[in-house]
Amino acid sequence: MILEPKMIEEVQAAVQEAKCLGVRGQGTKPALAMAWGETAVLSTRHLSGILAYEPNEYTFTAYAGTAVSEVITTLAQNNQYLPFDPLWVEAGATLGGTVAANASGSGRYRYGGVRDFILGVSFVDGSGQLVRGGGKVVKNSAGFDIPKFMVGSLGRYGILVELTFKVFPKPRSYVTLQLQYASLHAALFAMFKLAVMPFEMDVLDLAPELAGKATLIIRLGGLPEALPGRVERMRGFLQEQTEVETAVLLENEADITYWQAQNRFDWAFAASQLVKIPVTPKQIPTLDKHLTNTLRRYSAGGNVAWVAADDMTALQTTLTELNLAGLQFTGHTDDPYLGSRKGRRFAQRIKKALDPNAVFSTND
Structure with missing residues (x-):
């Protein structure tokens, strides 16, 4: 049975009536959305909509079932964006699912992941009570950072219903530089060199190839008139410090298309x-x-x-x-x-406090 509440009160009622309940958003991450033996699954996809957006304050609040694509479109009207680079946007990923799965893309490199941008959460605990954390006062009186704790929680402690984020001004333009090296070792050496330099990279990724070579992938964002000079300075540095075999520059639509494909994980086999x-x-x-x-x-x-x-x-x-x-x-x-399951005992203690009757499906 799938429950699809449209209001927070309906989420609370569902939890209070359930003996065992799984949680999912749009189901874009199927291995995490699977029901592990529960009798019902609650989907937040109809609990959606942006509740508040203050462009001058660079913050917004939305229901957990809100599609990330809707948020991105709204922010773009004021040249703002989510710097943690949410994944599976085109597939319909929701804000709640993104937070619960801690799903950040390659663009998190410069400014940080979901934890660095979430300000507040409201969630329904295992007793059906509405719990709020964060906001302008990020930590509660005990010093426990509830919003950050819920990042990566996978629905173990409660059902996310409202989320507040901070956002940043969006760079006006991007370019991507792909540098191929003869080996993983050579590409790693270049990555180490770049990581300590002030090149202000938005992305620094490494893609090994089955043939043994490896490609270093760098993305820069900023003013379009400044990007060519930044690329040339980086190229010059790498040519002095490393042995680049080939270099490819992606600009404009080629850059956008490439990163859309990366955030869909097109490089991975569908059956894997x-x-x-x-x-x-x-x-x-x-x-x-x-x-x-x-x-x-x-x-x-x-x-x-x-x-x-x-x-x-x-x-x-x-x-x-x-x-x-x-x-x-x-x-x-x-x-x-x-x-290795790290931090499992701590997670179990928190779960016992927030979900004493083990209503929420979990493998802890």
Whole structure:
């Protein structure tokens, strides 16, 4: 049974009546939207709409079921945007699902992810009570940052119903520079060099190829008249410091089209399971040795790995051995968590406080 409330009061009533309840938005991340044995699923997709938008204050509040595309269109009217680069926008991703899954794209590199832009949340806890956190006073009296805690919560502690974000002025233009290197090691070296330089990059990604080569992907945003000079300075630096094999510059529509495809994960096989793995740049060489026959990308300056896996058992073993954690976004699964489960005891204590009767579906 799928419940589709249109008001917060209906969400509260559904929780109060349910013994076990799964939560989803538009279902753009199917591995996370699966119901794990519950008798009902609550969808927030009809709990939608922008409640308040103050362009001069660079903030907005919207219902959790609001499509991210609607927010992007509204912000664009005032040349503003969501710098954390939400994913699966064209597929209908919602604000609540984006927060619950902590789904940020490559563009999070410069300014940060969802946690850096969420200001306030309202959610319905396991008792059906409406809980508010954040706003102008970001932390509660105990110093607990509720909005940030709900990022990546996957519906374990409550159903998000309202969200408040800060936004930024949108760069007037973008360009993307793709630099191919002979090996992953050479591309990583270039990434390390760039990361400590003041080039103000919006994106710094690394794309290994199955043939052994690797491409460094850089995106710059800003004034259109300033971008050519910034690109040339970066190119000059890299030519002095590294051995670039080929370079491709994407501008205007080519740049936009490329990043739309990246945020849809077009590079991953449709039949594969997409897994997100938090890493550090120094962990990449060790992890990558286990992924030589697997499509993958290293995003956000090498701090996030996206893996299109075919053999989930092998990936589970690899992550466990390397003490890394993974989260499956697409494909079928009974449990989207892979590898090492960090912070599990703390999460269980919070869940017991917010959902004492274990109404919300979870694998904790």
